[in-house]
Amino acid sequence: MIPVIISGGSGSRLWPVSRLADPKPFLKLSDGHSLLQNTFSRAINLPDVNALITVTNEKLHFRMQDEYQQLNDNKIACDFILEPFGRNTAPAVATAALFAKEKYGEDEILLILPADHLISDGEAFNEAVHGAILAARQGYIATFGIKPEYAETGYGYIEANIDKPITDKAYLVNRFVEKPNPELANKYINSGHYLWNSGMFCGKISTFIAEFELYAKNLLATTKECLAKSPRDKLSNSTIIHLSSSLFIQTENISIDYALFEKTYKAAVLPCSIGWSDIGSWLSIAQNLPKDKHNNATIGENILHNSKNCLVYSTNRIVAGVDIENLIIVDTPDAILVVNKDYSQNVKLIFERLKNMEHKTSELHQTAHRPWGTYTVLEEGPLYKIKRIEVKPGASLSLQMHHHRSEHWIVVDGVATVTNGDNVLELKSNQSTYIPIESRHRLENKTDKNLVLIEVQCGQYLGEDDIVRFEDKYGRTQ
């Protein structure tokens, strides 16, 4: 079986932790791992998994690869299908199926997993996957139907046809229904055979392709052409496909639910209870964290006085709550959110406003991820900017030059190999160097340990766009 991790949504209701360049899959809860990493772990630890495919945005590739690498002890082959922009789930699934057929043959089973869901009961998940595989082997596409806990109006539902079991655990699907109003949601709950649509599903490659052929012929043809004509990087045991934007834009922007599930007769549903949540809002995060005796959930340093039913999420500051109730407080280095728990959906509105204002907190965190590592802006003054730069083992920044700024570099941990004009020098912790304006320079970490460096930029103009790249090992140009 080949798990396919699909990374889509932005998580605008999880601002200020989720941002355009830092979407929901990278959200870390209390275990120190991101939602993505937990999805990856769940996937690769399933029996008989030797390869995994990820469909994601081109921009997130290196960061996802890094997150996988921390956990991929058995060096499972990780193929990436990189989208230039989002086209909803149907083109993503079709492309993954076509690529998997080409690489692994059409009899393999695909397990499609959104990158940003929470599943707290790993054992139940494994069992459910086992049940889904049995249905998939019979030519069905088995969806995972979560036994509903309450009349949620934020999820779609799947009606199981309980008169038509196809295995001892799965049923044919009667119909898929969209997010209901509260009245309908209650009806669904009471009926006993409606399940939450988790967005996870499982089927043979041949089944997917046959069903696309039947119900989304054009979509299959356009994704096929796009896949065939897009450039690929072939590494030792994995392939990186950069989907061509001019071809990918020809594919239909449509969800797999519309394109396939609402039409096919092959949909099955496997009712299960696996502690699933799609972590759609801060409220759902609060619901999924352990609580103290006053029903407060906290991550990070905090001190609460006479407060109850709150979620406090902080990264590097202490948060004090005094006589507060039913609030969600989220602290990040450059933005703070305080929201009434009953209205956590409205965080999306704040995010939209900030995006429209082009406010920096809608786009980027102070820590930005790059193929070679990260940089964190520590302070910006009128004539200077200070960054902490962390370079991964073996990584290298581009050979570059700035027209308007000079840079002072001080190594605080690890060893830097610095190209500065015609010189190449090695700097250890507590050593420094100076890169004058217009000097060609490069920073490399040739060791197997992280390199940490403080950069003080001086100049009249300090924008990130003042960079001329001469060489870049990650294929980045201007």
Added chain:
Amino acid sequence: MIPVIISGGSGSRLWPVSRLADPKPFLKLSDGHSLLQNTFSRAINLPDVNALITVTNEKLHFRMQDEYQQLNDNKIACDFILEPFGRNTAPAVATAALFAKEKYGEDEILLILPADHLISDGEAFNEAVHGAILAARQGYIATFGIKPEYAETGYGYIEANIDKPITDKAYLVNRFVEKPNPELANKYINSGHYLWNSGMFCGKISTFIAEFELYAKNLLATTKECLAKSPRDKLSNSTIIHLSSSLFIQTENISIDYALFEKTYKAAVLPCSIGWSDIGSWLSIAQNLPKDKHNNATIGENILHNSKNCLVYSTNRIVAGVDIENLIIVDTPDAILVVNKDYSQNVKLIFERLKNMEHKTSELHQTAHRPWGTYTVLEEGPLYKIKRIEVKPGASLSLQMHHHRSEHWIVVDGVATVTNGDNVLELKSNQSTYIPIESRHRLENKTDKNLVLIEVQCGQYLGEDDIVRFEDKYGRTQ
């Protein structure tokens, strides 16, 4: 007339903005000036004011001097009486009166002003002071009685003896009463002749001394001895007195209300409405700020959605509020407070807990004030610490040495004169130098503009106590 600014309380209910080393007088509201600066401006702009005395803690001296300097265009003589520790208001007033008698003679009038009150109606204040002076000239100590706006239980009250006017605006005091319970407070309000005790008062030096002689003879004697035997710095037109701790501790730790006002027959009260608040809590700050149409008061960048009756105070981050009500949110670089407006008194409990934990946010801000300027900790890692150091024109850090850390200095604005071992060099913006471990070094700003420098410390131990001082122009040793 000589205004006497007395700086006492810590402002623990105004945490996280007020801290042990950053007490309430330094709180800045929306006009960009601190409460202290506004008190100073009010004082020096009164008619016939040519000198001012400040009684404050030794540790706050340089910072207060800096704050005054920004506003002291007419170079009014500013004497400082520096206490080694707080002994409540009676010793402070007695010492100020004795010093003023010695310097200005006993016929001058003193106007005692707490450093951290808000007075929004400057014109009414000036008029009230005029009225107080008339009473003072007749040998009274005129207190400023604020016409109460509601039945406040957090203030002391003054009962005016309305049958005994002593001028056309002031009355003899019937009695001083302590903070009442709500029932009593209501009674006071309804009576019409109870006033809030603002803590401001005015009297001739000779009156103060005579009354101390009568009712607090021992206090007067001990403060007299302490004043006489404490070391003084005499500058061109001002004197700095460093009260000796071994003598100052002999003075009684008592308020002027207990020591004098509750006993004297010379107390007068001048009813007035001057927009006074003692800014005792975040609630009172909220009450004294302008509001938007949803009754929200804000300082700093913020975005509020469907929120009302809130105070949002932020320094350098955006704060988003979503569907919140009746909250106070205060953001500082290293601590955030969210408090129910009805319980803002309880912030004191948080402060006390943090103090007991010796939590850094109870003591210092990330920006620390020093006689020569400020430093701000931008980041601390396991092996490094980054500071922005700002040195005032003409100021100089001590000649010093560190056993455990080396320092990289990069000038980003201004010109630094750097002593490094046997060398002295001048560094301009974009120039840097390296101070090795155990090298004697000094940083000076010999220019008339601010110097801004980024310091990256490297070492195994980075505590502020790793400093050996050889010379210090501010008299600091270890």
